[in-house]
């Protein structure tokens with residue numbers, strides 16, 4: 067999709083953007099930091115303002131707006147929003163915990179620690195990454211065993227849940243959710 071607010075200063079963009087749209091450090095909207103709903107509101111506003119988009123024919127503009135309105139969530143072949151990216155990432159991280167050894171070697175412990183630190187610097191949603199880095203500063207990752215790491219990660223995920231107003235997950239059940247399946 068084209069940049070919906072191209073040509074505006076960061077300040078103007080921030081004033082014009084719907085709630086929930088997060089700007090990147092270059093002042094452009096950050097797709098991987100923004101929910102699909104907020105992104106859609108932004109593209110709709112822009113389509114209304116310019117009659118449907120920069121250079122697009124009225125028919126193309128109309129069909130794009132209708133397509134936007136018809137979608138209830140992000141399409142699976144579009145760039146991920148903050149939620150799709152987060153869900154996929156938590157699946158990867160908890161699955162790494164689930165397959166981490168019960169008694170890891172020193173080199174496995176060091177690999178996991180390096181991975182978590184590098185991950186926190188490379189995560190595509192920069193606001194998420196910055197908060198995760200501060201969490202790492204407060205709560206050093208525990209990598210001495212599978213259960214220690216799984217519980218640490220569960221605590222880290224719960225911290226994000228708290229920030230977003232989501233329910234806390236019962237960390238005593240992390241292995242059921244991510245490794246063994248639920249007990250009946």
Ligand code: FAD
Pocket residue numbers: 148149150151152153154155156160189193194195197198219220221222223224226227230232234235240243
């Ligand atoms: P998710 O939170 O993605 O969870 C997926 C599944 O994990 C749940 O269905 C549940 O079965 C299980 N689960 C939930 N909590 C736990 C837990 N504590 N331990 C084990 N399993 C659990 N989004 C933002 O809007 N702002 C942010 O700042 C932000 N920071 C993030 C930082 C990181 C490092 C990551 C990976 C994601 C971040 N996200 C952020 C995305 C956010 O956490 C969610 O992934 C997203 O909102 C989708 O949520 P969801 O309700 O589908 O479930």
